[in-house]
Amino acid sequence: MNTPTPPPVDFAALNWVKATASSNQGACVELAAAPQGWVALRDSKNKDREPLLFTPAELTAFLDGAKGGEFDHLT
Template structure:
């Protein structure tokens, strides 16, 4: 049984199987000198990475997590105070 505050990696079973190396990355900005974040859709999952560090880590979201993230962004949940 999990501890109450234990973080569970619910994508551990799939993360190593997802191959983003040939993914079509969509950038969040049109500015070449400000790469922003990039997203890609692979095998029903959404990957997000730092456009300034394309060889860096990729965050993986389920479609439901991605929808919640997008709605939060639209609602200003992540805006600086």
């Protein structure tokens, strides 16, 4: 399987969004649409760390698993 190569991204220029259910203490992640359909994910309390990049298919697979309770044992 070929691993896609993410495009170059200016992370500071992205429009970051976090869930309204996130805590005010910064215990959350933020997502942003990145170039070429990729999705960026970062730790809201550590914005200097380089974000992770995912393809839409990767993010969809994760969200489907989360909605289906596959990760409930981790919280």
